[in-house]
Amino acid sequence: MRLSIRLLPVEETTLVIALSGELDRGTRPDLMVVLDSIPPSPLTHVIVAAGDLEFCDPGGLDGLAVTHRLLQGRGGFLAIAEPQPLLCRLIELMAERDAWPPIALYPSLGTALWATGVEAHPSDAPPMSRHLPRMRRLPGAPSRSQRRSAAPPHPEPVERTPVERTPVERTPVERTPVEQMPVGQVPIMQVPVAPIIVRSRALHEQAVDRRRVGADRLGVTREARQSLVEARLRCRDSLIALRATRRSLLAASTAG
DSSP states (O other): OOOOEEEEETTEEEEEEEEEEEETTTHHHHHEEETTTSSOOOOOOOEEEEEEEEEEEEHHHHHHHHHHHHHHHHHHHEEESOOOOOHHHHHHHHHHHTTTTEEESSSSHHHHHHHHHHOOOSSEEEEEEEOOOOOOTTTTOOHHHHHHHHHHOOOOOOOOOOOOOOOOOOOOOOOOGGSSTTTTTGGGGGOOOOHHHHHHHHHHHHHHHHHHHHHHHHHHHHHHHHHHHHHHHHHHHHHHHHHHHHHHHHHHHOOO
């Protein structure tokens, strides 16, 4: 199974990477193409949405750890949202073995974005999992109602004066008969249709006849099969009778 990667920019310094499929040594190069583009960018926070990540091995996790250390040097971090239990255990074991800086784990994408300072859910309700964040409006930007009030009104319809059209005289075009055209230059629309219809009807009747012959042969085959089955049953009955006769003769000879 391959690795599917989706990039969801949230702010200039925050990026969500949604992963689905399997992350291992084989699919790690696909993820590294994205992670290698982070150093020259202004990103400081990366959230990995791993709810649909079915498998991850240490080789695939190394790239995330390297990016995490890079972002920590910028004052940010890399976090993982909605991790599976096996992924949580793998991160814990590898952090102990390789002395990684701890990677933060969050139960939902909303809580991970809250940790980066993004106002994904302005209300007091708890953030919902697997939903994209609601972007906050930039300071000084007009609201939707202000944009509607500032929009120009619809122009009034303009009455159009009908235009008089002068009839155009058409000169008849001389057409060359189909019989006089060179071979290979006859237009498709000028090919006579009657022979095609006759030919198609003949092919249809031929197909019907072949189907009828096939059905007749299938009936004969079924009758022959039924005769073989009946003959087999008669042979079995005869064999049973012969065995019974043999037993009786053996019994009579033993008694005599």
